[in-house]
Amino acid sequence: xxxxxxxxxxxxxxxxxxxxxxxxxxxxxxxxxxxxxxxxxxxxxxxxxxxxxxxxxxxxxxxxxxxxxxxxxxxxxxxxxxxxxxxxxxxxxxxxxxxxxxxxxxxxxxxxxxxxxxxxxxxxxxxxxxxxxxxxxxxxxxxxxxxxxxxxxxxxxxxxxxxxxxxxxxxxxxxxxxxxxxxxxxxxxxxxxxxxxxxxxxxxxxxxxxxxxxxxxxxxxxxxxxxxxxxxxxxxxxxxxxxxxxxxxxxxxxxxxxxxxxxxxxxxxxxxxxxxxxxxxxxxxxxxxxxxxxxxxxxxxxxxxxxxxxxxxxxxxxxxxxxxxxxxxxxxxxxxxxxxxxxxxxxxxxxxxxxxxxxxxxxxxxxxxxxxxxxxxxxxxxxxxxxxxxxxxxxxxxxxxxxxxxxxxxxxxxxxxxxxxxxxxxxxxxxxxxxxxxxxxxxxxxxxxxxxxxxxxxxxxx
Numbered sequence: 001x002x003x004x005x006x007x008x009x010x011x012x013x014x015x016x017x018x019x020x021x022x023x024x025x026x027x028x029x030x031x032x033x034x035x036x037x038x039x040x041x042x043x044x045x046x047x048x049x050x051x052x053x054x055x056x057x058x059x060x061x062x063x064x065x066x067x068x069x070x071x072x073x074x075x076x077x078x079x080x081x082x083x084x085x086x087x088x089x090x091x092x093x094x095x096x097x098x099x100x101x102x103x104x105x106x107x108x109x110x111x112x113x114x115x116x117x118x119x120x121x122x123x124x125x126x127x128x129x130x131x132x133x134x135x136x137x138x139x140x141x142x143x144x145x146x147x148x149x150x151x152x153x154x155x156x157x158x159x160x161x162x163x164x165x166x167x168x169x170x171x172x173x174x175x176x177x178x179x180x181x182x183x184x185x186x187x188x189x190x191x192x193x194x195x196x197x198x199x200x201x202x203x204x205x206x207x208x209x210x211x212x213x214x215x216x217x218x219x220x221x222x223x224x225x226x227x228x229x230x231x232x233x234x235x236x237x238x239x240x241x242x243x244x245x246x247x248x249x250x251x252x253x254x255x256x257x258x259x260x261x262x263x264x265x266x267x268x269x270x271x272x273x274x275x276x277x278x279x280x281x282x283x284x285x286x287x288x289x290x291x292x293x294x295x296x297x298x299x300x301x302x303x304x305x306x307x308x309x310x311x312x313x314x315x316x317x318x319x320x321x322x323x324x325x326x327x328x329x330x331x332x333x334x335x336x337x338x339x340x341x342x343x344x345x346x347x348x349x350x351x352x353x354x355x356x357x358x359x360x361x362x363x364x365x366x367x368x369x370x371x372x373x374x375x376x377x378x379x380x381x382x383x384x385x386x387x388x389x390x391x392x393x394x395x396x397x398x399x400x401x402x403x404x405x406x407x408x409x410x411x412x413x414x415x416x417x418x419x420x421x422x423x424x425x426x427x428x429x430x431x432x433x434x435x436x437x438x439x440x441x442x443x444x445x446x447x448x449x450x451x452x453x454x455x456x457x458x459x460x461x462x
Contacts, residue, residue: 127148147169
């Protein structure tokens, strides 16, 4: 149920003292940061002492390390994300006391109530698109509130309470919690089968995006990427419905309302008989498409088009989205959060464009047993675009092991030696294979990101 439509008991001013279980998480800390900025008394805890917790404490939140029922103090509302287990002592205490318990998405809906909301959803690209929209609004002289599911080095933070009535939010579809929002503008970057542990079928995923688009009011706008068949299908169904919002496509096709003219030497956008340069500082067609969706959303809420587009020259990307970690022995090491085959292909395509004819070496870590089971062959096909591949064991995240599901389901279709049960061996082998000018890319949504430093050290020590 939405925090904006669940009654006065979930309005921001009625929440009282709010306690976050798992406050160090990137999504949870984003909501907590905005609540603190808007004068809500906030406390929270996490299993580990994460850097963002010190930031929140400095802003006035009461923060504890470790979960304990006593951490709730005099909280009146408790916020928990999908990763918090039902037997967490703080969550159990909140239920025993009869406190109001909200999902993170419901808490975010409460802080967005009354604002003109741009909500960005999609199987891939939503973090970058949300970040670009925020960046372009700022570049056009507007000051939006925003909540993004990753740290954004260019913005300095992943969330802030702005001075305008515009709120830009990344809308997570993984557990259908994006249906708690009430956007004025909905951006749909793509729709593919994923999170089947929650949805069960690809058809259920598409139905959830249909429901998300239907949340936009009649005077609002649904922006869908016409280059993606899933997003286009949602747009076509919305256009066929009576009394719905306006619908527009962005993409490279001739029927796109906002058309991307992509070229490595300089891209541009065309819409309504107008053209603006698109000075991208991040590589790849996928980022040009992300920029088009973000641009259209920003212009819809009042951003000056030329200023918004021009500001992208200074946008260096989101954390873990083809992020340069360093260079050693004339080899650049990048890190990317890609954890779906389509994302892996996009990351490798970006690496090819940057490598300029040199080789690509990839250290990949599958994320979730269920995703590996569903997409093992597709992951192998995507990874075959690299010159050298090493695949680590599956990062389980919230899941228990599934019998028979291992990383070797992926590596069975890759050259011998691709499976790497020991990260240190994989790092040594990739560093040895990389020549000057090559790129090494760590890929995955788990802790593979930590291997970037090890790769740089191994390259320096060759």
